[in-house]
Amino acid sequence: MIENPFLPVSRADVERAASRIAGGVVRTPLVPSPTLSERAGQAVHLKLETRQPIGAFKLRGAINAILSLEDAARRRGLVTASTGNHGRAVAYAARELGVSATICMSSLVPANKVEAIRSLGADIRIVGVSQDDAQDEVERLVQTLRLTPIPPFDDVNVVAGQGTIGLELVEDLPDLATVLVPLSGGGLAGGIAVAVKALKPQARIIGISMERGAAMHAAIAAGKPVAVREEETLADSLGGGIGLSNRVTFALCRDLLDGIVLLTEDEIAAGIRHAAREEDEVVEGAGAVGIAAILADKVQLLGPTAVIVSGGNIDPEIHRNLIGRSTR
Known part of the structure; x- marks a missing residue:
């Protein structure tokens, strides 16, 4: 393929x-799912990014971005905005490297994710009711304290780090035909699409998001980044805007994704339940959307398929309540 x-x-x-x-x-496993394969009529495999030390894929992009910095920039201290998992990744990497990290989050971020970040020694700032509000605080801290920003998605090094998943997919599943990938700001979907399309040009990359506040879907429909109201959702890690001045991920998702699927909250809940009951995996809402799309018959799979299970950092009480709820 000519890139x-x-x-x-x-x-x-x-x-x-x-x-x-x-x-x-961690080079995470790609495991077959007999139940999803039977339902879809195609071989379905789960890419378990839940196996990362922080329980989510975000560590790949965060570490790549931080290691790409000059030492002086790292030593000034790191700062980022996050819906939870990226902040945990930055905090983890900062602790490993012996530098400070400040994580800015909105009040919509679940308490279990906030506490997990705090336990890694990061400074926590809860600001406003949206990812955009948290990002405003990041920009203030960059200006006033000269902290070094580590963007959650709209950054070449962050995207490239997430894209390493795509290299592993093609190596582990050479006849890969379809990838179902959670879609938020586009760092994960864009990075995987770059890698997979370069190696398997005919492979389809389908972004999966929620109906409540799907910012990248709205941007692609509008032909440009647009403001989208952030709403509470089981797929909380997929919340937030893509930034009106988006430089990287909008173009990647616009040009490389072969489709976008939106899910209801009940459909996401069904994906979480299936992961627990049939796959023996604890998966957060954002990580379950690929599974949910198959269960809801919202995707047509053409050949061997990889489902990106992006994270497992769900609030335990919410998980227990969902698993205890009977399927409709």
Whole structure:
């Protein structure tokens, strides 16, 4: 495949990221799902990013971005906005490297994710009711304290780090035909699409999001980044906007995704329940959306399929309540 030279992230960027983060992240397993394969009529495999030390894929992009910095920039201290998992990744990497981290989050971030970040020694700032509010605080801290920002998604090194998942998918499943990937700001979907499309041009990359506040879907429909009201959802990690001045992920998702599927809250809940009951996996809402899309018959799978199970950091009480609820 001849890569589009105008896209902001290349296969070479992803390959460099793979070398840089080797040893710092887990090469996660790709496991078959007999129940989903039977339902879909195609071989379905789950890419378990829940196996990362922080329980989510975000560690790949965070470590790549932080290791790409000059030492002086790291030593000034790191800062980021997060819906939970990226903040945990930055806090974890900062602790490993012996530098400070400040994580800005809105009041919509679940308490279990906030406490997990606090336990890693990061400074916590709860600001406003949206990811945009948290990002405003990041920009203030960059200006006033000269902290070094680690963007949650709209950054070449963050995207390249997430894209290493795509390299692993093609290596582990050479006849890969479809990837179902959670879609939020586009760092995960865009990075995987860059890697997979470079190696398997005919493979389809389908972004999966929720009906409540799907910012990238709204942006692609509008042909440009737009403001979207952030709402409470079981897929809380997929919340937040993509930034009106988006430089990286909008173009990647616009040009490389083969479709976007939106899910209801009941459908996401069904995905979480299936993961627990049939796959023996504890999965948060954002991580369950690929499973949910198959269960809801909202995707047509053409050949061997990889479902990105992006994270497992769900509030235990919410998980217990969902698993105890009978399926409709």
